[in-house]
Amino acid sequence: MTTVPVESVWRLRQAIGDLRRAAERARAEAVAADLRKVQAAADALLTLLEQLPQRLAEARGVDGRRALRHDLRTPINQVVGFCELILEETEDTGDSRWAPALAGILVDARDLLAQVDRLGVKALVLAPERAEPAQASQSGGWMALSRTIEAADTRGTILVVDDNRSNRELLERRLRRDGFDVLTAEHGGRALDVIRSKSVDVVLLDIMMPVMDGYQTLEHLKADPDLRHLPVIMLTSLDEAQSVTRCIERGAEDHLPRPFDPVLLRARIGSSLERKRVRDRERRFLERIVAEKRRADDLLHGVIPIGVELSAERDLDRLLERLLHEARRFCGADGGALYLHQHDRLERVLLQCGSLKLRAGGAEEPEDRPSLQLGARAEALRPVAKAALDGVTVDLPDVHDTPGLDMREVQAFDRRHHYITRSLVALPLRAVDGQLVGVLELWNATRATDGEVVPFGKGMVEVLESLSRLAGVALASYHRETELRQRIAHLEIRIDEVNRRREVSQITETDYFRKLRDMAQKIRASTESGVDH
Amino acid sequence: MAKIISIHSFRGGTGKSNTTANLAAYLASKGQRVGVIDTDIQSPGLHVLFALDPSEVGKALNDFLWGRCPIEEAAYDVTDRLGGPVDGRVFLIPSSIRAGEITRVLRDGYDVSLLHDGLQALVRELELDTLLVDTHPGLNEETLLSIAVSNALVVILRPDQQDYQGTGVTVEVARSLDVPEIMLVVNKTPSTFDLEDVRSRVAQIYGCDVAAVIPHSDELMTLASAGIFIMRYPKLPLSRIYRELGEVVRNV
Numbered sequence: 060m061t062t063v064p065v066e067s068v069w070r071l072r073q074a075i076g077d078l079r080r081a082a083e084r085a086r087a088e089a090v091a092a093d094l095r096k097v098q099a100a101a102d103a104l105l106t107l108l109e110q111l112p113q114r115l116a117e118a119r120g121v122d123g124r125r126a127l128r129h130d131l132r133t134p135i136n137q138v139v140g141f142c143e144l145i146l147e148e149t150e151d152t153g154d155s156r157w158a159p160a161l162a163g164i165l166v167d168a169r170d171l172l173a174q175v176d177r178l179g180v181k182a183l184v185l186a187p188e189r190a191e192p193a194q195a196s197q198s199g200g201w202m203a204l205s206r207t208i209e210a211a212d213t214r215g216t217i218l219v220v221d222d223n224r225s226n227r228e229l230l231e232r233r234l235r236r237d238g239f240d241v242l243t244a245e246h247g248g249r250a251l252d253v254i255r256s257k258s259v260d261v262v263l264l265d266i267m268m269p270v271m272d273g274y275q276t277l278e279h280l281k282a283d284p285d286l287r288h289l290p291v292i293m294l295t296s297l298d299e300a301q302s303v304t305r306c307i308e309r310g311a312e313d314h315l316p317r318p319f320d321p322v323l324l325r326a327r328i329g330s331s332l333e334r335k336r337v338r339d340r341e342r343r344f345l346e347r348i349v350a351e352k353r354r355a356d357d358l359l360h361g362v363i364p365i366g367v368e369l370s371a372e373r374d375l376d377r378l379l380e381r382l383l384h385e386a387r388r389f390c391g392a393d394g395g396a397l398y399l400h401q402h403d404r405l406e407r408v409l410l411q412c413g414s415l416k417l418r419a420g421g422a423e424e425p426e427d428r429p430s431l432q433l434g435a436r437a438e439a440l441r442p443v444a445k446a447a448l449d450g451v452t453v454d455l456p457d458v459h460d461t462p463g464l465d466m467r468e469v470q471a472f473d474r475r476h477h478y479i480t481r482s483l484v485a486l487p488l489r490a491v492d493g494q495l496v497g498v499l500e501l502w503n504a505t506r507a508t509d510g511e512v513v514p515f516g517k518g519m520v521e522v523l524e525s526l527s528r529l530a531g532v533a534l535a536s537y538h539r540e541t542e543l544r545q546r547i548a549h550l551e552i553r554i555d556e557v558n559r560r561r562e563v564s565q566i567t568e569t570d571y572f573r574k575l576r577d578m579a580q581k582i583r584a585s586t587e588s589g590v591d592h
Numbered sequence: 593m594a595k596i597i598s599i600h601s602f603r604g605g606t607g608k609s610n611t612t613a614n615l616a617a618y619l620a621s622k623g624q625r626v627g628v629i630d631t632d633i634q635s636p637g638l639h640v641l642f643a644l645d646p647s648e649v650g651k652a653l654n655d656f657l658w659g660r661c662p663i664e665e666a667a668y669d670v671t672d673r674l675g676g677p678v679d680g681r682v683f684l685i686p687s688s689i690r691a692g693e694i695t696r697v698l699r700d701g702y703d704v705s706l707l708h709d710g711l712q713a714l715v716r717e718l719e720l721d722t723l724l725v726d727t728h729p730g731l732n733e734e735t736l737l738s739i740a741v742s743n744a745l746v747v748i749l750r751p752d753q754q755d756y757q758g759t760g761v762t763v764e765v766a767r768s769l770d771v772p773e774i775m776l777v778v779n780k781t782p783s784t785f786d787l788e789d790v791r792s793r794v795a796q797i798y799g800c801d802v803a804a805v806i807p808h809s810d811e812l813m814t815l816a817s818a819g820i821f822i823m824r825y826p827k828l829p830l831s832r833i834y835r836e837l838g839e840v841v842r843n844v
Binding site for chain 1: 736
C-alpha cells in the first residue's frame with residue numbers, strides 16, 4: 060500500500076496559511092475569509108489522513124471504501140473550488156496580488172487529488188474511469204474561456220442539494236456569480252419540499268447524503284408527474300462511474316464530476332435549462348392544443364346541440380331553466396341568474412345557487428340580485444346593467460377588485476346567505492339584429508378536478524359567449540312566436556257560412572242578377588275575341 | 593286595352609275613397625290617363641281629395657249616360673290638383689245619380705249594357721288607360737253592375753267581424769259574375785297585428801290575393817284626409833304600401 064502524501068498536504072496547508080496571513084495584513088477581508096475556509100478544508104484533510112489507516116481497516120466492502128474515498132476528496136475539492144473562486148473574483152476586481160500564490164496552491168491541490176485517485180485505484184476502488192478531465196481549468200486561460208460562454212441565456216433558479224455546508228456555499232457562490240438564482244437544501248427530503256413550494260429550473264443533486272440520498276431523491280422526483288420533467292444534474296466524484304450510470308438510468312439529466320470545472324458546470328446547467336425551456340414550451344403548446352380542442356369539442360358537442368334544443372323548446376319556463384342549467388354546467392358555476400329585457404327593465408326571472416340550494420323564479424326573494432331599471436343612473440354600474448348597456452361580456456376574475464363597478468347587490472347577496480362570491484361573469488343575450496333580450500349572470504366557476512372556486516378564464520368565457528348568442532336568438536324567436544300566436548288569436552276570422560250563402564243567393568237568384576251575368580259574359584266573350592265596344 | 597277596376601267595400605269608412613285617389617295618382621305618375629268615377633253618393637269624398645269644389649261641378653255621370661251631354665262635360669281634369677306633377681292625367685267624373693235611379697230604369701226593362709257602353713265611351717273619348725270606379729258600399733244593383741263590367745275588383749276591408757262576413761258575400765258574388773281578378777286590401781289594421789300574418793290569414797280565408805295590408809295610425813289618418821297621401825308624403829312607409837298596391841293594379 061502506497062504511503063499517504065501527508066507531507067504534501069502539510070506543505071499545502073502552510074502555503075494556504077501564509078497566503079491567508081498576507082491577505083489579513085493587506086486587509087483584504089473577503090479574500091482572507093475565503094482563505095480561512097480553504098485552510099479549514101486543508102485541516103479537515105489532515106485530520107482524515109491521520110485517521111486513514113484505522114479508517115481503511117474499518118472500511119467494509121466496496122461501499123465502505125468508496126465512502127472513505129469520498130470523504131478524502133471532499134476537502135481537496137473544496138480547496139480547489141474556493142481557490143478558483145477567489146482567483147476569479149480578485150481578477151474581476153483587477154486585484155492580481157494573490158493570483159500567483161493561489162495558482163501554486165491550485166496546482167498542488169489538483170496534484171494531491173490525482174494522488175488520492177491513484178491511491179484509490181490500488182487501495183480502494185476497483186476500476187474508476189476518469190469521466191471528465193479536470194485539467195481544463197488548470198491554466199489561467201480557463202477564465203478567458205469561461206467568458207466566451209454567454210451568460211445571458213442561462214438565467215434560472217438552481218437548487219443545490221448537498222449535505223456539506225461548504226460544498227453548498229461553494230456552489231451557491233459560483234452559481235450566483237454566473238447570474239443564477241440559487242436555493243439550497245441539505246438533503247433530499249428538504250429538497251423535495253423546496254421544489255414543491257418554489258419555482259426551480261435545475262437541481263444539482265449530491266449522491267451521498269443522510270436522511271434521503273441522491274438516488275432516493277431522484278426516484279421521488281421521477282415518480283411525480285408534476286416534477287418528472289425537472290432536470291437533475293448529479294454531483295459525482297471521479298470514482299462514481301457506476302453511480303453515474305445508475306443515476307442516468309433513473310432519469311438524471313446529466314452529471315458533474317467534482318471538483319467542478321466552472322466551464323463545464325455552466326455548460327451543463329445551460330444545456331439543462333435550454334432543454335427544460337424547450338420542454339416547457341412544448342408542454343405549454345400541448346396544453347394550449349388540449350385547451351383549444353376542449354373548446355372546439357365544447358362548441359361542437361355541447362353548445363351547438365344545446366342551441367338547437369333551446370330553439371326548439373316551446374315552454375318559456377323550461378327554456379329559461381335549461382339555458383341557465385347548461386350555462387352553469389359548462390363552467391361549473393355554483394350560481395347563476397337570468398334577466399329578461401322588458402320595457403327598459405331587466406327582470407330577474409330565474410336564480411340558482413348550487414351550494415346554497417337556492418332555486419328561485421322571478422317573484423321569489425326579490426332582494427336576491429333584484430330586477431333593475433336600465434335607464435337609472437344609480438344601477439348602471441351593476442355588472443348585469445353594464446353587460447346590458449355596453450353589449451359586451453363583463454368578466455370579473457376577482458369580485459373584490461372591480462374598480463368602477465357597483466358590487467353592492469353582490470355583497471348584499473353574500474351577507475344575506477353567508478356566501479362568498481369570488482368570480483363573476485355577466486353576458487348580454489341578444490337577438491340576431493343586436494336587440495337586447497336579456498342578461499346571463501354566473502358566479503363562482505369551479506375547477507372540475509377539485510371543486511376549487513376559480514376565475515372563469517378566457518376559453519370558458521368564449522364558450523359562454525357562444526352559448527349566449529344561441530340563447531339570445533332562441534329567446535328572441537320564442538318571444539316573436541308567442542306574440543304572433545297572440546295576434547293570430549285576435550285575428551280570428553269567423554264567417555257564418557249559412558248566413559253568407561243566404562245573402563249571396565238573395566242577390567244572385569234574381570232576374571236582374573241573371574241578366575247582369577249574361578251581359579257580363581257577353582262583354583267578356585267579346586273582349587276575349589278582340590272586338591272593342 | 594283600357595281596364596275598368598271597381599273599388600268596393602261592404603261598409604263605409606274603410607278608406608275606400610282615399611285608396612282610390614292614391615291609386616289614381618300613382619297610375620298617373622306612371623304616365624297613365626286615369627278616369628275616376630265617384631258613385632258613392634251618400635258619403636262623397638273624392639272631390640274633396642281632388643280639391644274639386646261642388647260649385648265647379650256642372651254635368652255629371654248620369655247626364656252623359658242619358659245622352660244629355662258629351663263626356664267632356666262630365667269629366668273634370670284634376671291632374672293639377674293632385675299635389676304634385678305627374679306624367680299622366682287624372683279625370684274625375686262625379687256622380688249625381690240619385691240612389692236607385694239607374695236600377696229602377698233597369699228593372700223597367702232598360703238594357704243594362706247601356707252603362708257598359710257608356711263606360712266604354714268614356715274610356716274611348718278620354719283615351720283612358722284605366723277607369724277606377726269608386727262604388728257605393730253594400731251590394732246594390734248599380735254596384736253589381738260596375739262589378740260585372742270590371743276587369744278587376746278591389747275589395748277593401750277592415751279587420752273586424754262585420755267586414756269579414758260582408759266581404760265573404762261580395763267575393764262570392766263577384767266570383768259568380770266571373771270577374772277576372774279579385775283582390776283584397778286590408779285597411780286600418782291595428783298596430784298590434786303582424787302585417788304579414790294578417791295578409792296570409794286573410795288570403796287563406798277568402799281564397800284570393802291580398803294586394804295590401806295597410807296599418808292604421810291616427811296620425812296618418814289626419815294627414816291623409818288633407819289630400820292625396822303619396823303625393824304629399826312620398827317618403828312615409830304608408831306611401832310605399834300604396835305604391836306596391838298601385839303596381840298590383842297596374843299589372844291587372
